[in-house]
Amino acid sequence: MKNKSIKSGLMLEKLEASLLKGQISRRKFIQFAGAAGLLSLTAARVWAEELDAIRENQRQRGASLKKKYDYIVIGAGSAGCALVGRLAADKSKNILLIEAGDWDTAPSILDPRLWFTNLGTEREWGDVSLPSHGVNGRAIAEHTGRVLGGGSSINASIWARPFKADMDHWAKMTGDSRWNYESSLEIFKRIENWNGKENSQYRGKNGPVWCQPADNPLPVATAMLDACRGLGLPVKDDLNGEREVTGEGFALMNHIIKDGQRQNMARSYLYPVMAQKNVTVLVNTHVNKLVIDGTTVQGVELEGSKGRIIVEADVETILSGGGFNTPKLLMLSGIGDEVELKKHNINTVVHSPEVGKNMQDHILHGGVLFESPVQMSHRNSGAEVSGYLKSDSTLDLPDISVVQIELPYVSDVIGKEYNPPSSSWALCGGMVTPKSRGRVTLQSSNPSDRPIVDANFLDHPDDVASLIKSIELCQEIGSTQELKKYVKREVIPGKKLKGKEMEDFVRNGATTYFHASGTCRMGNDDLAVVDNELRVNGLKKLRIADSSIMPRIVSVPTMPACVLIGERASDLLA
Numbered sequence: 001m002k003n004k005s006i007k008s009g010l011m012l013e014k015l016e017a018s019l020l021k022g023q024i025s026r027r028k029f030i031q032f033a034g035a036a037g038l039l040s041l042t043a044a045r046v047w048a049e050e051l052d053a054i055r056e057n058q059r060q061r062g063a064s065l066k067k068k069y070d071y072i073v074i075g076a077g078s079a080g081c082a083l084v085g086r087l088a089a090d091k092s093k094n095i096l097l098i099e100a101g102d103w104d105t106a107p108s109i110l111d112p113r114l115w116f117t118n119l120g121t122e123r124e125w126g127d128v129s130l131p132s133h134g135v136n137g138r139a140i141a142e143h144t145g146r147v148l149g150g151g152s153s154i155n156a157s158i159w160a161r162p163f164k165a166d167m168d169h170w171a172k173m174t175g176d177s178r179w180n181y182e183s184s185l186e187i188f189k190r191i192e193n194w195n196g197k198e199n200s201q202y203r204g205k206n207g208p209v210w211c212q213p214a215d216n217p218l219p220v221a222t223a224m225l226d227a228c229r230g231l232g233l234p235v236k237d238d239l240n241g242e243r244e245v246t247g248e249g250f251a252l253m254n255h256i257i258k259d260g261q262r263q264n265m266a267r268s269y270l271y272p273v274m275a276q277k278n279v280t281v282l283v284n285t286h287v288n289k290l291v292i293d294g295t296t297v298q299g300v301e302l303e304g305s306k307g308r309i310i311v312e313a314d315v316e317t318i319l320s321g322g323g324f325n326t327p328k329l330l331m332l333s334g335i336g337d338e339v340e341l342k343k344h345n346i347n348t349v350v351h352s353p354e355v356g357k358n359m360q361d362h363i364l365h366g367g368v369l370f371e372s373p374v375q376m377s378h379r380n381s382g383a384e385v386s387g388y389l390k391s392d393s394t395l396d397l398p399d400i401s402v403v404q405i406e407l408p409y410v411s412d413v414i415g416k417e418y419n420p421p422s423s424s425w426a427l428c429g430g431m432v433t434p435k436s437r438g439r440v441t442l443q444s445s446n447p448s449d450r451p452i453v454d455a456n457f458l459d460h461p462d463d464v465a466s467l468i469k470s471i472e473l474c475q476e477i478g479s480t481q482e483l484k485k486y487v488k489r490e491v492i493p494g495k496k497l498k499g500k501e502m503e504d505f506v507r508n509g510a511t512t513y514f515h516a517s518g519t520c521r522m523g524n525d526d527l528a529v530v531d532n533e534l535r536v537n538g539l540k541k542l543r544i545a546d547s548s549i550m551p552r553i554v555s556v557p558t559m560p561a562c563v564l565i566g567e568r569a570s571d572l573l574a
């Protein structure tokens with residue numbers, strides 16, 4: 001297999017050399033490559049060349065910035081890309097998209113198997129929460145993307161849409177039925193290019209976002225589903241769709257992976273419009289603060305290769321900086337709790353006490369580990385099966401998740417305590433309806449300082465209780481007959497735990513899914529930061545479209561919900 005691809009690569013290089021020397025035309029090149037069965041390789045290279053040309057064109061456009069655009073969007077993440085991709089359809093409107101990170105060209109972005117190697121690099125912001133008493137005083141890293149595509153460029157590429165109860169709750173909190181499940185489902189259908197079993201009731205075919213069930217999953221993944229069936233757990237054909245309504249279910253993951261490559265939201269939404277004259281994308285450019293006249297947002301102060309400059313937005317500015325950077329930018333611009341702002345000598349423009357509060361994240365426990373008799377090499381993003389379950393049937397939403405990770409995924413403390421062999425794989429319990437709330441505050445008035453993240457993980461006893469149940473479930477699944485072939489022994493915890501021992505295992509093993517949300521909550525009450533149309537209360541010409549607006553975090557990985565928010569914002573602006 002490997003030899004064949006090396007041979008194909010060499011043939012393609014020879015053809016390319018002939019093309020470069022002018023010995024054959026581009027048409028002939030494509031003809032020969034097609035005849036030699038090299039078209040997919042050729043297409044990939046032609047596509048890569050086109051992307052380079054698009055980026056070069058944007059570099060030139062960015063070098064002669066205008067003073068004013070119709071729209072300025074801050075942050076090219078999951079929501080920002082979706083918003084700009086849709087907004088750009090009106091070619092009479094000029095859009096400036098500003099991204100602090102670089103282009104999304106790193107191999108560790110393109111290859112979803114390498115997603116975790118982006119952590120701790122310049123492609124993420126490097127935030128670490130303050131120590132939380134709920135996790136025995138540990139300070140847990142809270143990674144978020146800092147690159148074109150934002151989180152969608154460095155995440156685990158899992159595509160899981162919110163539950164009906166998630167969306168109906170947003171509709172209730174805003175008094176606006178456009179946020180409810182039925183309306184959101186219509187938008188998801190237009191978002192998706194679903195490449196699994198046809199299901200027109202729930203899945204879309206013609207949208208920009210490629211998603212498919214885990215491709216060629218490891219046998220341990222399908223065995224896990226058999227194990228769940230054997231235990232009488234609800235196993236579905238698809239992790240999305242019906243599960244959203246029934247409220248529970250295990251299935252193969254959906255991934256945003258096509259032919260082994262990540263299809264981040266930049267590829268899905270942005271590159272297709274970046275050749276248009278009405279779209280300017282600046283990378284490596286940081287927005288320091290909003291420029292506000294009275295209570296009208298006029299534009300932004302940005303800092304990039306030309307130093308600090310001000311660019312104005314004629315129609316609106318939209319903040320899509322994500323769960324930590326959006327509240328930070330608001331506070332730096334004088335929108336926040338006046339007591340907090342005063343501490344940093346920032347003049348209050350709008351006293352909005354909830355800015356930075358209501359922070360929520362999901363807990364992923366690392367983990368319940370099993371030693372495999374043979375070393376496995378992970379496929380896709382290493383997480384190919386997942387499930388959601390209510391630990392109590394009276395709950396609205398499942399509080400428990402289980403993710404199978406084809407690697408020895410453990411927290412720092414658990415890793416040191418047990419030192420698992422490298423051939424281990426994990427069943428990670430999770431808690432997806434957190435009742436604990438954290439907050440984001442400013443460290444200083446200097447835009448280059450990171451904000452203070454106090455995630456307050458596992459503060460609420462119910463969150464711990466759910467995690468205990470999810471760990472018991474992981475142990476039960478791991479001990480089934482169906483998984484016997486893949487389990488030499490349960491390495492961690494290796495025995496049934498009870499009382500304080502179990503509680504400590506939960507608190508010491510807690511890590512995050514990296515789904516920071518809720519810090520600029522949407523609602524129809526006086527304290528909400530944004531209203532039902534994403535307008536920042538108290539200001540004109542400013543909206544927010546990103547994970548920070550979630551009134552309550554959805555009970556699944558957050559990228560699809562953020563794409564939905566970006567799409568909804570584009571509808572509202574149109």
Ligand SMILES: Cc1cc2nc3c(=O)[nH]c(=O)nc-3n(C[C@H](O)[C@H](O)[C@H](O)COP(=O)(O)OP(=O)(O)OC[C@H]3O[C@@H](n4cnc5c(N)ncnc54)[C@H](O)[C@@H]3O)c2cc1C
Nearest residue numbers: 075077078079100150151155156158287322546547557559
């Ligand atoms: C490691 C990791 C794994 C994850 N795995 C999954 C998963 O598998 N599935 C899933 O659904 N979700 C996953 N998530 C979560 C998901 O990626 C995020 O919830 C989602 O991307 C958030 O979207 P957003 O639009 O709110 O912000 P982001 O995608 O974070 O984008 C915000 C963008 O704004 C830019 N920005 C911020 N401030 C400024 C500024 N001042 N000036 C200029 N630019 C700025 C940032 O650099 C960033 O690119 C994961 C996240 C991480 C970090």
